[in-house]
Amino acid sequence: xxxxxxxxxxxxxxxxxxxxxxxxxxxxxxxxxxxxxxxxxxxxxxxxxxxxxxxxxxxxxxxxxxxxxxxxxxxxxxxxxxxxxxxxxxxxxxxxxxxxxxxxxxxxxxxxxxxxxxxxxxxxxx
Numbered sequence: 001x002x003x004x005x006x007x008x009x010x011x012x013x014x015x016x017x018x019x020x021x022x023x024x025x026x027x028x029x030x031x032x033x034x035x036x037x038x039x040x041x042x043x044x045x046x047x048x049x050x051x052x053x054x055x056x057x058x059x060x061x062x063x064x065x066x067x068x069x070x071x072x073x074x075x076x077x078x079x080x081x082x083x084x085x086x087x088x089x090x091x092x093x094x095x096x097x098x099x100x101x102x103x104x105x106x107x108x109x110x111x112x113x114x115x116x117x118x119x120x121x122x123x124x125x126x
Contacts, residue, residue, distance in 0.1 A: 001096055001104040007032050010040075010063030014047050014055075017062050021047075027109075028093040030102045031066045039102065040066035043093055072097045073106060079114055082106045 006029040008017055017029055021044065031040040046065040051057060071089050073082055073096045082094050086108065096104040 001106045001110060002026065003104045005030055005102045005105055007102060008042070008062055009033070010036070010061060010066065012062045014050055014057040014060045014062065014065065017042055018044075018047050018057065026105070027107060028105060029062070030095055030105070031062050032102075033063065033066075036068075038068055039070060039072075039095065039097075040068040041070050041093060041095060042066050045092075067091075070095055074098075075103060079106075079111060083111050086111075 004024060004026060006020055006024050006026050008020065008029045008031055010031055010033045012020075021027065021029055028041055028043045031042050033040065042062050042065060046067070047057070050060050050065055071085055071091070071094065073085065073094050075096055075098050077085075077096075086092065086094055086106075092108045094106040095102055096106060
């Protein structure tokens, strides 16, 4: 789990969100909307889909592209539980909530890193 959680507001533009995500090298931002009383997620795919449709990233708000029907994980979830939720839900980022607050994000990349064998040192050339 990455404990670097990028949070943005619903009024951020997609360009602003993309710039923040790029600077922090993350593939998703948690969208906190106190007026709507919820937590959503904006992913790189959401931004890509908008741009692919010809929408202006300077005019489109994060709120318009945020997924609000989010599956949340608890800090006590195992890697297997997280992977199962992501597989069954068809998403690549899982927000971890601790006492109702975003505490981290698990990505498919995190799971692969944990389950893939460590890279071996290259064989010496004789």
